[in-house]
Amino acid sequence: MSRPGDRVTSVPVDALPGAAAPAVHPWRRFRRNRGALAGLVLLGLIALACVASLPFSVRRFNEMELESNRRPPTAAAPFGYDFLGRDLLARVLLGGAISLGIGVAAAGISVTIGVLWGATSALAGGRVDNVMMRVVDILYGLPYILLVILLKIAFEPMLVRAVGNAHAANIVVLFVAIGSVSWLTMARVIRGQVLSLKAQPFVEAARAVGIGPVRILWRHLMPNLIGPIVVYATLTVPSAILQESFLSFLGIGIAPPVPTWGSLAADGVNAINTVVSFWWLIVFPCLFLGLTLLCLNFVGDGLRDAFDPRQSVQ
């Protein structure tokens, strides 16, 4: 979590995907990997279910029927009811949409900042490179929870005024907060890649004919960076979802009653006791959360293999 997941994805430069070969038909190679393909399909189904059911889940997620408080699953409510008599199915579906949204937003932000930061650092080189990488080191040294809380507190009042909806502002702030602490790994990876690409003849040739750094980055380096970008963006999604769940567990995530998979799992865990078992409260959120993270990791690994045939299973 200090950025648990994402700090974890630190891999030495020479083991990076895309270091050896540019991406030749990566999709064809990806398709041959059955596990990754199955993961992608399942992921698509889960995401589709969460997004398609939004009209239903948004209407129902906070509807309390107090008499069916903690009622086990029935045909009418296949996931049962939570401790306030709310339909768990609607909550899990909406929670999925929000959790996936957090993951995608974090990945988007981390790609944007990380690629720009890492590429600039590597292309500028020298003292600029050193200062920019020390900034990354310093941010790595800060517990991300503090950063997230701070970004939340600093921007939330502003956003509430702008959006006029406290829940929407809360969610957006968390998107941005988690996203803006997860670009560090991406920056390091991209810097390493650009450094090794920069030394190659085709970049030298481009520079020799007088192409500027921005164009070199965009036209000549970018195609070679797509591999690592896609792979690490895919791996950022599950780590952002996990981070949100830790924040929810500590009581500083998305504010209730809006659900996320993480907060639902935390609620389920808190409802555990030795006398009565409310198993559905923990099983269903964890099932969806676990399956999604599993699929994302499978897809991420599959992409890594697809973009770097050197390490794929022959």
Next chain:
Amino acid sequence: MRRHILVRLIIAPVVLWAIYTITFAMAISIPGSAFENPDRNLDPDVARAVKARYHADDNWRLYWEYLAGLTGWKRLRTGEGPWIDLGPSWSYRDWTCNQIVADALPVSAVLGLTAVLLAVLLGVPLGVLGAARRCSLFDYLSLAVALIGISLPSFVPATLLLLVLAVRLQVTEVGGWGTSGQVWLPAAVLSLPLMAYITRLTRLGMLDVLQSDYIRTARAKGASPRRVIWGHALKNAFLPVLSFLGPASAFAVTGSFVMEKVFAIPGLGTHFVNAVLARDQMLIMACVLVYSAILVLMNLLVDVLYTVVDPRIVLEDAT
């Protein structure tokens, strides 16, 4: 080499100072204050006096006073107090942050180190065996560990294991801290995601290394398979794991926030979360600085170890 370490040691305080400045700016910009008590309205004069007593009314002065305490300048000037003074806690009024850190840090450190150690001791062999016997039972086992470790937020397996092992089977203790039996369960759960990554890194590294020429040479000259794998190959395949240990220790530290809550462990993570919620700026800064100092040291240590494991690597001067 020696020069590189020296340069890093000189840079380290600068990094810590930057972290201190950022944390200070963030901590004072959190709305709310540890000196506001919703249950009891202090007389405005009294409230002002309390704030002045803690220098909470003058941020600029607080910044320099605190820095003087941290660097030992205050001790040098007054001749009393600790060399590294983390200041008084604003929410636990009878405690100094030094006392709180001295109580809580060993707890978190033991928990985190045990977890990292467990992860390396179990993850590396699992990854090696997975790569050496591809598609065997070990390979699938290592894959399964890796997937479970990163697919569920750790409070879920923690709570379930607690329920099964401590409550139903009563083989471990439910929580708390103090006896050696209370370390294993939280450390094991905390090490799961670490183990997942270490297993994967080792497996990938081994697969890569096993295809290289010097392994073929070693095999050709008749080294036993066991020696080739554990002696020749592992040494190089271990490098990615080594460079992961820096982020891993960061992870173990922050991951312990959750473990400390599940298992009611009085560690530094608990204090940090409480400090943030209570707006105790002093304790927030103390925790952040302690964590950051540990991280900076860990990263330096990893760099040095790197050159020990792989003499080909020459560290460049970070100038």
